[in-house]
Amino acid sequence: MSTENDSEGETTRITRKGQVTIPKELRDEFGLEEGDELLWQKAEDGIRVRKATHSAGRGMLVDDDISEEKREEMAEEMEATIREKRRTAWTPE
CATH class of the missing domain: 2.10.260.10 (Pemi-like Protein 1; Chain: D)
Incomplete structure (x- = not known):
């Protein structure tokens, strides 16, 4: 570089x-x-x-009265779950 x-x-x-x-x-x-x-x-x-913002779709499935902190917590939990599923779904041959 x-x-x-x-x-x-x-x-x-x-x-x-x-x-x-x-x-x-x-x-x-x-x-x-x-x-x-x-x-x-x-x-x-x-x-x-x-x-690119990752918040564009947030709020679509969550009530408006949920705090921003709780939304962030939920998003982090979801991301961790997705990462774990991706990690365990891949199995070397």
Whole structure:
């Protein structure tokens, strides 16, 4: 990976596979972690990249009077259950 700083920020190169590395400073600042989804949008001046929200579907199956803390707790439990099911569903041959 090659990076260089310019007056507007840090640059990285696109790999042969079309991959890019997000600078650590930006990953830390915006809370980006492995597995997070990014949204790539066309903009008049180029490309805009932002973290895709995972809250878009939240609330559809939960009553409005449930606190944000409880919603987060429920989401974390659901994610843990999904990870466990994926882990146990895969069995090497």
